[in-house]
Amino acid sequence: MGSVSHLGYFGKRKGKRTNTFPKGVLIGAIALLVFAAGAVVFGQTTGIGVIKHRAGAPVAIRDVTITRSAGDQVIVKDARSGVQIAAYEKDAGGFVRGSLRAFERMRMVAKVSDTAPYRIIKWEAGTVSLSDTATGERIYLEAFGKDNAAAFEFLLGQEGGASQ
Known part of the structure; x- marks a missing residue:
């Protein structure tokens, strides 16, 4: 038995790049997570943009x-x-x-x-x-x-x- 590369499909793929996840989508997702975490920290420390329920006594x-x-x-x-x-x-x-x-x-x-x-x-x-x-x-x-x-x-x- 020969190797798998002799079956035809894999033999034709030699030297070609494999499909990778798009870098732009990955960078955008990371940027969105960093922005969301930053907005939460900013809101909690400054009180700006935070809605608090104050019922009183x-x-x-x-x-x-x-x-x-x-x-x-x-x-x-x-x-x-x-x-x-x-x-x-x-x-x-x-x-x-x-x-x-x-x-x-x-x-x-x-x-x-x-x-x-x-x-x-x-x-x-x-x-x-x-x-x-x-x-x-x-x-x-x-x-x-x-x-x-x-x-x-x-x-x-x-x-x-x-x-x-």
């Missing part, structure tokens, strides 16, 4: 329990007094309902009690957050739009909940 806090009734009605009660704050029928309270589903799922995965209260907090910056006291999860509701945040801000009540 809590202005109002209210612990609530959110449950579903047999008729798929969502009932919101003050966790301390047990007074009903709001009730949403089957086709109402879309964002409150959706938030409840998300938190129910997190509680199911974490295997914690579904009777623990939720905490609605209004911050100095005007933002509103919803926290799960059982799992420690917190979402800032402005991320879902001002109207949706206002749906939970309404649950703080006329007095704005318990100030701390």
